Amino acid sequence: MSGVSYAVGRDPHGDWDLLSAYVDGELAIEQRRTVEDHLAGCPGCRAELDGMRRVASRLRSLERAAPPPLLADQVARRVAVAARQPGLVVRLEEALRRLPVESSTLMTFGVVVALTAIAALFVAGVEDSDRAGPDRRPAAAVAHPAASAGDEGLEVTTAVVHGRVFDREGDLWRERHLDADGAPRIGADDPAAQEMLEAEPRLRDLLAGSDGILLEDGTGTVIWIEP
Amino acid sequence: MAAPAVSDRALAERHRTGDPEAFAEIYREHEAMVFNLALRLAGDRERAADLSQEIFLRIFRHLDGFRGRSSLKTWIYRVAVNHCRSRLRRRGLVFEHLVPSRGEGPDRTGSREEKDPLQDLADPRRSPEERALAGDAERILQTALAALPAVYREAVVLRDVEDLSYEEIAEVLGVRVGTVRSRIARGRRRLADELRESES
Numbered sequence: 001m002s003g004v005s006y007a008v009g010r011d012p013h014g015d016w017d018l019l020s021a022y023v024d025g026e027l028a029i030e031q032r033r034t035v036e037d038h039l040a041g042c043p044g045c046r047a048e049l050d051g052m053r054r055v056a057s058r059l060r061s062l063e064r065a066a067p068p069p070l071l072a073d074q075v076a077r078r079v080a081v082a083a084r085q086p087g088l089v090v091r092l093e094e095a096l097r098r099l100p101v102e103s104s105t106l107m108t109f110g111v112v113v114a115l116t117a118i119a120a121l122f123v124a125g126v127e128d129s130d131r132a133g134p135d136r137r138p139a140a141a142v143a144h145p146a147a148s149a150g151d152e153g154l155e156v157t158t159a160v161v162h163g164r165v166f167d168r169e170g171d172l173w174r175e176r177h178l179d180a181d182g183a184p185r186i187g188a189d190d191p192a193a194q195e196m197l198e199a200e201p202r203l204r205d206l207l208a209g210s211d212g213i214l215l216e217d218g219t220g221t222v223i224w225i226e227p
Numbered sequence: 228m229a230a231p232a233v234s235d236r237a238l239a240e241r242h243r244t245g246d247p248e249a250f251a252e253i254y255r256e257h258e259a260m261v262f263n264l265a266l267r268l269a270g271d272r273e274r275a276a277d278l279s280q281e282i283f284l285r286i287f288r289h290l291d292g293f294r295g296r297s298s299l300k301t302w303i304y305r306v307a308v309n310h311c312r313s314r315l316r317r318r319g320l321v322f323e324h325l326v327p328s329r330g331e332g333p334d335r336t337g338s339r340e341e342k343d344p345l346q347d348l349a350d351p352r353r354s355p356e357e358r359a360l361a362g363d364a365e366r367i368l369q370t371a372l373a374a375l376p377a378v379y380r381e382a383v384v385l386r387d388v389e390d391l392s393y394e395e396i397a398e399v400l401g402v403r404v405g406t407v408r409s410r411i412a413r414g415r416r417r418l419a420d421e422l423r424e425s426e427s
Contacts, residue, residue: 021408056415060390068262075283220310
């Protein structure tokens, strides 16, 4: 029950968050009574409440769909391929040594898909040519701490080139949207950042030489770490 | 949010040490959940199947990173929602082919069965008429869902379809409970408006 955060005595009239939480039984007893007292004399809020209840009820009545019969086999095949091709491990030092790369060589997706996996990390230092001047934002490597202990590097499964994001799929890189601008920005001393930096200490070198690095954890949650 | 089960961590540990049966167990346990979540977020069975494959591949690759701070179920929901969000944004429009253009209703004789990706979702025990009605109602609802901004769609689906608590949704989405409340309320209001419009 999360209703405790609502101030007791808050006027329920037109407060859709409150009414919606009422639908879900997420209000404390006093709040529930306040809402019910208000609803008794307010047809407008009752109509709104009914609308939200109907929506919730219709969604809840959707039948669970059976997964396609072939899904399990398809997943098993892809997992088997992934298991034979252990995660791409790139030494970060090597990538740093080679930076910066001429950005013109990485301008188009067609070029990027032809790159080898290791080359993809080079984009970590490609400067954003659209933003000339001292505040140029470095392109970012989206890196996953290496999966197994003893790997001396990062498993790079995602790369960012001029704000465009590419995921590795086998030997190819597929573009997708990654909301870098919407990613929470945290300082390097934040516990979440500390955890990632401890998991992969070489990230500190990358962080020190940039305005920030974009990190995506295993669940796909993205954060921007500032030095 | 219930404390993560010891068995969740043990399962992840077995995967880390190379036990193939660990991932198989996870797959069996979560297959329907992942597929249905992808279906409601993407609005299309074929696309949901593709997304499910990718989500499980991601789980396979990153299960080592599961630290047991949340339950494995929450962690998998998080992987799935994040993946669907990034893939569907890349696509731009979601579900566009299920929205019939004017004068091209879903009840054209003969063509609907072949073209409708949702047609086989209704309970097969029902009569063809009942299935058609249920299919139409579901199509209208799914179209309205697809019209929602992704953040509202995710919150509403996690609450009303997946039956997660506000706290669990906050954990899956990485936002505060207050934000969850607000997204659910806005999503439901917009859905109510959309449904009123499409059914009037």
